[in-house]
Structure formats: structure tokens, C-alpha cells
Amino acid sequence: MSQADAPAEIGILLYPNVQLAAVHGLTDLFHLANRFATARQPSGGPALRVSHWQGADTSARVERVFDTAPGTRGSPAVLILPPSFGDPMTSEEAAPVAQWLRARHAEGTTLSSVCVGAFLLAETGLLANRLATTHWVCADALAQRFPEVRVDADKLIIDDGDVITAGGLMAWTDLGLKLVDRLLGSTIMLETARYLLVDPPGREQRYYSNFSPRLNHGDEQILKVQHWLHASGARQVTLAAMSERARLEERTFLRRFRRATGLRPTEYCQHLRVGKAREMLEFSNRTVEQIAVAAGYEDPGAFRKVFHKITGLSPGDYRNRFGLTARA
Incomplete structure (x- = not known):
């Protein structure tokens, strides 16, 4: 040959x-x-x-x-x-x-x-x-x-x-x-x-990947804010509120938060909210609009955009692939 x-x-x-x-x-x-x-x-x-x-x-x-x-x-x-x-x-x-x-x-x-x-x-x-x-x-x-x-x-x-x-x-x-x-x-x-x-x-x-936050970075003030965000589901939080909880000036907080976590505070909150939304899409029959509100988004359209940006799927496609009906 x-x-x-x-x-x-x-x-x-x-x-x-x-x-x-x-x-x-x-x-x-x-x-x-x-x-x-x-x-x-x-x-x-x-x-x-x-x-x-x-x-x-x-x-x-x-x-x-x-x-x-x-x-x-x-x-x-x-x-x-x-x-x-x-x-x-x-x-x-x-x-x-x-x-x-x-x-x-x-x-x-x-x-x-x-x-x-x-x-x-x-x-x-x-x-x-x-x-x-x-x-x-x-x-x-x-x-x-x-x-x-x-x-x-x-x-x-x-x-x-x-x-x-x-x-x-x-x-x-x-x-x-x-x-x-x-x-x-x-x-x-x-x-x-x-x-x-x-x-x-x-x-x-x-x-398929879940959000895995960095928590072992050694910055105690940023870690305190992270724990607060996780406990609250990052709902209705502002940059000013996060900076105040860290007892840092906003510009300093932004710089240290990104250095510690690899994400901007807004991106970090989005990952947390989308994580909650993924869980609800997988294990509940709530509508996408109801899940958007429960995850902290008043505008379902904005929720859909953020969800697609992070997961690569629309909320509906995600539910079709991973939700209760898909598993059944």
C-alpha cells in the first residue's frame, strides 16, 4: 500500500x-x-x-x-x-x-x-x-x-x-x-x-460547569463580602453597599475584589444569581418570568441576556436539556 x-x-x-x-x-x-x-x-x-x-x-x-x-x-x-x-x-x-x-x-x-x-x-x-x-x-x-x-x-x-x-x-x-x-x-x-x-x-x-468562587485568596475583607453575597443570593446589592461592608473606598474595593476573585463585583453577582436560576430551572416548574424575579431580576429580558451570556443557553433551552422533563 x-x-x-x-x-x-x-x-x-x-x-x-x-x-x-x-x-x-x-x-x-x-x-x-x-x-x-x-x-x-x-x-x-x-x-x-x-x-x-x-x-x-x-x-x-x-x-x-x-x-x-x-x-x-x-x-x-x-x-x-x-x-x-x-x-x-x-x-x-x-x-x-x-x-x-x-x-x-x-x-x-x-x-x-x-x-x-x-x-x-x-x-x-x-x-x-x-x-x-x-x-x-x-x-x-x-x-x-x-x-x-x-x-x-x-x-x-x-x-x-x-x-x-x-x-x-x-x-x-x-x-x-x-x-x-x-x-x-x-x-x-x-x-x-x-x-x-x-x-x-x-x-x-x-x-455543565457550576460557578466555583475563589475563597482562599487571603483577603479577609473581600471574603466577608463574598459570604454576605452568597447568603443573600446577591439580590438587590449595590457597589456602595459592598464597599461599605468591606469598609473600603469604592475604587480600592473594586481593585481588590477583582484581584481576589478574578471577577468584577457585578459579574460575581450575575454568576450567583444565574446559579440560583439554574437550580430552579432544573428542579421546579416555575415560569422563566417567575424565576427571573426570584433570582433578583425585575426585567425578564435582562435576565435572559445574562443567563445566555454565562451558560451559552437560553433559560428555555437549559430547562429542556437539564430540567425535570428532560430527566424524565
Whole structure:
């Protein structure tokens, strides 16, 4: 088989504490997509080749340890760094693999990561000055460890052409379907998604993430205001009232609040109110107008705009996806 006729290879990297469910799930997803694509090809030959790659101790040598279509040399078209249940590899541990990944990228391989895999991908230096995503729980840690990476945890997938990052643990399904779409086309991707009963790519991670406020920043005056906001549901609060409770001048309060929490006071209150609204949309049958008022918004239109800005969904779409009727 010539290189031109060879199936497109997707490699999956095995590293310490890798989530095996994702490794095997991706392998099965690509096997299924290959089956659908092969049935449509006159030659009947494989359209996808799936391989697993594993490093040898601490050397920079990484080898195929599993291959669905052995016999053709060269680098994979795509390499995937799956999620992990363990802590991210240290820079020292990751260095040999990062060197190998940079070499594959230089040969034209697209590098992609899921969840904690973004830390290993960032070790290559290829995410510098790029947008990237990871599990929303890990977003702050990724940004702190790699300040040159522009982390956007609202996105479930960020496709930068030669580098793709995906968010949470189960985002491997979205990444897998995106790669099928890229390599085999939308028809095969949709056929695979329908067979697996998986949503096609297009979701956003913020549909699922809850607001996780920073409370361990060490600024006691700001923490006092945060506790007050949480207790009151951030209803009918003003900048003046927050500054007074912190016993700070407004300009000083604004600066310290944002430094401590990462958000402006108005944004923080919006997240709290939307969090209450999400709970009511999930577990009650109140109308959107009633929920808007209960969450602290007199204007339902303004509530809808803020809700969509934070969650990426309208209140109605959110209820359809996550509410009592959807669960039933």
C-alpha cells in the first residue's frame, strides 16, 4: 500500500494514570467510523488506522504498542493526549514526551488533548499565545502553570488547526467526532454520532460547569463580602453597599475584589444569581418570568441576556436539556 493510499492514522498516547475508558472509547469510536467509511469505499480498504503509543521509561523514544493497520511507517495524522484521573505530569516527567510531541508536530502531525492532557500539550510550548481549554476544574491551575496560554474553559473544544484542545473528562467523544468529521467527512461523523447516541460537536463546557468562587485568596475583607453575597443570593446589592461592608473606598474595593476573585463585583453577582436560576430551572416548574424575579431580576429580558451570556443557553433551552422533563 502506498503512502498516498494509506488510511489516516490517529494515534492515542498512553502515559501514567491515563484514563483507560477514554483510550478504549476513542478506539471503539474510530473503529465504528472506519466501518461506516469502509462500507462506502469501492476498494473496501480501511479509511482510518488507530494506534496506541507509549514511552520507554524516561527516554524520548515513544513506540506504537497497538496498531489496527500495521505496515506503514511515518507519523500519525493526529495524536491525542487523553484525560487522566491523576495529577498532571511534572515538567521534568513530561520533558521527554514533550520533546517527542514537538518532533511529530514538526512533521505535520496535529496534536490534540482532552482535559488534563492539556498540561502535557502545554509542556511542548506549542500552546503559547494560543487559546486552549481543559476541564473547568483545572482551568486556573493550567493558567497559573502556563501563563503564556490563553485558557478559555467555557469552550468544550478549541480547534486551532494544528492543535486542538478539548475540555472535561467526557469531551473525548466531542474530540473524536470532530476528528472523524475532519478526516472522513460530516456524513460519516453524523452516522457515527447517531449510532452512539452522542451529540455531534457544538456543545460548550459552560452548559455543565457550576460557578466555583475563589475563597482562599487571603483577603479577609473581600471574603466577608463574598459570604454576605452568597447568603443573600446577591439580590438587590449595590457597589456602595459592598464597599461599605468591606469598609473600603469604592475604587480600592473594586481593585481588590477583582484581584481576589478574578471577577468584577457585578459579574460575581450575575454568576450567583444565574446559579440560583439554574437550580430552579432544573428542579421546579416555575415560569422563566417567575424565576427571573426570584433570582433578583425585575426585567425578564435582562435576565435572559445574562443567563445566555454565562451558560451559552437560553433559560428555555437549559430547562429542556437539564430540567425535570428532560430527566424524565
